[in-house]
Amino acid sequence: MAQIKKIKVDASKVQLAIRAGIPLTLTTYTLPHAMEEYICEILKIFLEDLGQNHMVDSLTYCIKELVNNAKKANTKRIYFQEKGLDINNYSDYEKGMKTFKQDTLNNIRYYMELQRRKGYYIKVSLQTRNNKIKIEVRNRAELTVFEYKRIHDKITRAQQYSSVEDGLVQLLDESEGAGLGLVIMILVLRKIGLTEENFQVKCENGETITRLILPFSAATLNDINALSTEFVNLIDGLPEFDENIMQINRIIDDPKSKMSDIAMKISNDVSLTAELLKMVNSAAYVLSTPCSSIGDAVKIAGIRGIRNLLFSIGTMHKLTVNSTGKNKEMWDHSYRVAFYAYNIARNFCAKDRGCVDDSYVCGLLHDMGKIIFENAMPDVLYKINSLCTMRGIEPELFERMISGVNHGELGAKIAQKWNFPQVFVDVIRYHHEPAEAPENVRKLTSVIYVADIMTHYEEGKVLFEDIDSAVLKTIGIEKEEQFHGISEKLSHAFRREK
Incomplete structure (x- = not known):
């Protein structure tokens, strides 16, 4: 038999997924040994890059x-189909399981080839967001009632044992792969301070999804909090927005001011005037004739529109000083997300006026944390590195966690420092986890999440099944064909707009 070559691991792709907070997905149909080893090597790099080395062996x-359970479940479906047995019928299930193991072992290549031909996949995804690690294994076969019950019986049984060794001694049930192995897995998780609550099993859309949700170690979280706080303290000396923007904000906040006062102040600033006219003449306002009057433009945009414009312009002025090539790339991404978010909100959340009005600016500012980190002055980074040395923290942890996984929290803290509306602060903080956002901004946060993930989908960095289906449903998107169609339309429209 020809030796199967080891699959080469590209560590840079693992690190890219971590920095972007997007899922890293691996797909196989037959799970050869080389693929299993490749998955384990990717997991090792993933955990080590996050500083979670203590979890490598256990995970x-x-x-x-x-x-392997997913592979076995797929093979079982193929076997039952070949035998003409209904896997959802208890009598057929019992009958098929009596011969399943021996028959498939004796002719494994045949069943693996059928599995590949019929598209019975196994997908593994790794992702880190909000200081948690999510490991997910999907296979194209929903659990039967009997299998589901068996898994939960094993999880319950695992609670009876005090350790892995105790479980091995007392539990010898190897009739199915979800037996001994699953109990030991729960005990292994317990050994690293986790419980069966960190393990989830569910079925949806023809798939079985097994999921591990793992928090970072307490030591890592303490280091992250210390570095985040120190960074915010160090950049607290950043000046506020340009004075003219602050003056316009004060006029807006003054109940005695008139729209003509706002228009007068804006007209004294060439860049603000140009941006306001550009905004009201965009497709968003659908004007029958172009607007050239600042007074009319202020009335069309309204107080909320003007305020959002000020925050957008003020932030861009502040964060594009000494802009680098990488910075430009991040801003291009932010503009795309803003455009997508506004159009998604306008088409799917039209009744929620606040969601539509705030969608563009929130999309533009969602990655503030990353952009601020890239613009950090050398003396700030030097002080952070000194803190790392003093506290025995890996210097790489700061870059890894602040610019990547923790950028939502960092961006929210800066938004608070600049007195952004609480809506903006919350959206920036939770744009990767809309379900955790306060209820009053959950829909808007979901819009930003969908717009953001759609850009990564277009770049081939994420698959549709990697996207949170619950968030998509809150917007009104349920199928990939629908999502893909929206993506294509927005992509074409954005290119035209540019």
Whole structure:
């Protein structure tokens, strides 16, 4: 038999997924040994890059257990189809399981080829967001009632044992792969301070999804909090927005001021005048004739529109000083997300006026944390590195966590420092986890999440199944064909707009 070559691991792709907070997905149909080893190596790099080395051995065992169970579940479907048995019928299930193991082992290549031909996939995804790690294994077969009950029986049984060793001694049920291995997996998780609550099993859309949600170690979280606080303290000396923007804000806040006062002040600033006219003459306002009067433009945009414009312009002025090539790339992404967010809100959330009005500016500012980190002055970074040395923290942790996984929290803290409306602060903080956002901004945060993830989908960085289906449903998107169609239309429209 020809030796299967080891699959080469590209560590840079793992690091890119971590920095972007997007899922890293691996797909296989037959799970050969080389692929299993590749998955484990990716997991190792993923955990080590996050500074979670203490989890490597335990989670390697867990992921092997999950992918092999997924492979077995797919093979079982193929076997039952070949035997003409209904896997959802208890009598047929019992009959088929008596011969399943021996028959498939004796002719494994045949069943693996059928599995590949019929598209019975196994997908593994790794992702980190909000100081948590999500490991997910999907296979194209929903659990039967009997299988689902068996898994939960095993999880319950695992609670009876005090350790892995105790479980091995007392539990010898190996009739199915979800038996001994699953119990040991729960005990292994417990050994690193986790419980069965960190393990989830569910079925939807023809798939079985097994999921591990893992918090970072307490030591890592303490280091992250210390570095985040120190960074915010160090950049607290940043000046506020330009004085003319602050003056216009004060006029807006003054109940005695008139729209003509706002128009007069804006007209004294060439860049603000140009941006306001550009905004009201964009497709967003659908004017029958172009607007050239600042007075009319102020009335068309309204107080909320003017305020959003000021925050957008003020932030861009502040964060594009000494802009680098990487900075430009991040701003291009932000403009695309803003455009997508506004159009998604206008088409799917039209009754929520606040959501529509705030969608563009929130899309533009969602990645403030990343952009601010890239613009940090050398003396700030030097002081942070000194703090790392003093506290025995890896200097790489700061860059890894602040510019990547933790950028939502960092951006929210800066938004608070600049007195942004609480809506903006919350959206920036939770744009990767809309379900955790306060209820009053959850829909808007969901819009920003969808717009953001759509740009990554277009770049081939995420698959549709990697996108949170619950968030999509809150917007009114349920199928990939619908999502893909919206993506294509927005992409074409954005290119025209540019």
